[in-house]
Amino acid sequence: MKFICVTLLIITGITHSDEYEVIGPSAPVMTVSGEDVILPCSIKPNISAVNMRVQWIRLDLKGSIVHRYEDHKDINTNQLQSYRGRTQVFKEELEKGNTSLKLSRVQISDEGLYKCFVQSESWSDDVTVDLKVEAVGRLPVITVDGFDASGGLHLQCESKGWYPEPDLVWLNSEGVTLTSESTDTHRDDTDGFSVKHMITVYNTDTKYHCRVRMNHHMMEAEIITSSKMFHSWRSSVILISVAVVLSVIGVILITVFVCKKRELQREKQRIKKEDQRILNEKEREKQRILKEDQRILNEKEREKQRILKEDQRILNEDQRILNEKEREKQRIKKEDQRILNEKEREKQRIKNEDQRILNEKEREKQRIKKEDQRILNEKEREKQRIKNEDQRILNEKEREKQRIKNEDQRILNEDQRILNEREPLRRTVESETSRFRKHAVNVTLDADSAHPCLIVSPDGKQVRYEDKQHETVKNEDTGHKNKFDKCLCVVGNEGFSSGCFYYEVQVKGVDWWCVGVTRESAQRKGGFFLYPQNGYWTVGLRYGDYWAGEDLSLLSLSVNPERIGVFVDYEKSRVSFYDVKSMCHIHSFTDQSFTEKLYPVFSFGYESSNSSGSLIICDLS
Known part of the structure; x- marks a missing residue:
């Protein structure tokens, strides 16, 4: 059992x-x-x-x-x-x-x-x-599809090869979505979706965009409708219409005859191919049935072999269990003998261990005696070493006092030298600053030009950065032609096209800023650098370093400026920056080219900023 x-x-x-x-x-x-x-x-x-x-x-x-x-x-x-x-x-x-x-x-x-x-x-x-x-499709293609009765121009946009189905929209030059008059979507199992939308436009010299989007993929094409396009199309439509009417009559007669003949030939070929396909299908079905029967026979044969192998394996397993029991008996007998031998060896080991402990105790006594003597000698040497070290420390302290005294004297001499060198420069800069303030202007900020993340105070004298969610910024009005949408910038209300003007701005507490002037036509949309070649003359603080906008030249300043003075001489084409508190010149842009109005400009960086303070325009009245 x-x-x-x-x-x-x-x-x-x-x-x-x-x-x-x-x-x-x-x-x-x-x-x-x-x-x-x-x-x-x-x-x-x-x-x-x-x-x-x-x-x-x-x-x-x-x-x-x-x-x-x-x-x-x-x-x-x-x-x-x-x-x-x-x-x-x-x-x-x-x-x-x-x-x-x-x-x-x-x-x-x-x-x-x-x-x-x-x-x-x-x-x-x-x-x-x-x-x-x-599947990402091909770039949309815009074609002109003629005029309607009222003179409107039909524009058709088509894009192929998308999967799943994409969204196609028309946009005008201001980014406003236009309603498509007709839409056509076609799906092919091989090439995916093909979409086609058509609109009718009536404005000349206007840019229109066709945009196709699917998930995170987007493609766009554009077309500009010109007055020549409207005139040429109207003339072409009249001439083509006359030619087409005459051609169509002749083509229809020829096409009817040719199509009838080809239709009969294609029907004969189709019937012949269908008969051949049915014969091939029957032959393949026969072959499949034969292979399936052979597979079932092979499967049954393998199952028989598996059952025979399983029976043989069970018999072998029974024999293995009997052999295992016999080996277990022999192992128990050997284990009893091993235990007896182990006990005998343990008695002998205990006897030897007792003798070893006695010998070890004797050796330990001798070792302790020698160790006590070694400790006495070591203490004596340590006393002598401490005495020598104390003397060395006293000598070292004396030398250090003398070095510090000499260093203090050197620093005092160096400070006096720097003060003597800077005094004439300080008096010159102070005189220049007094002269600049005669040209001081009342600068207020243009809130309509400010990036959506910049908050302008009601009096137009302060601006600060406020972090907003991406969707919130996206939904705000960034379509104003003078509003910055990427760079965190704002410009002044008043522009200057002659003479000299000067203003001061407090930058204390702001760890990323740029101040200066910009020309009226300078780029405000998208991403760009505040370089003179882009119409911006600025200095600023970025990543803990001070830079000039002229190829990002690194500035070496001895103190961190808290109040920046900006002086512009329009006729001499010069823009200069000064540290008002320390009366130091920071940087100047010379030999520039001014041909239009210049506006004060203030920036906190690009798209996002960690600055928490405010830029404050100082009252110089």
């Missing part, structure tokens, strides 16, 4: 050890048309799948076979035609339980549900993998 129970337990354990789980990704697998993709699938635990049957099936095409691996080779006789030459399993990875499928040159029609089916001799399991395909 015990023997039967043991046998059943062994069989049950072996049966359960053959079980496994096929796992795959929980989220859809994303790819782009034309690229290669791997559909993940593996066995848990990681056992070898070399001797198993691995089959990939397309579920949304009624279980059509995509790839099949069996008997250590690929068997793709019944594989879908569209997957021929594009699928493979990683045979070197099958040993590790990796049954993933590589699909090359992905097509739009490959999107769908795939089943990974793995079968061993005693177990099978499967998992479903969802494949999503994207």
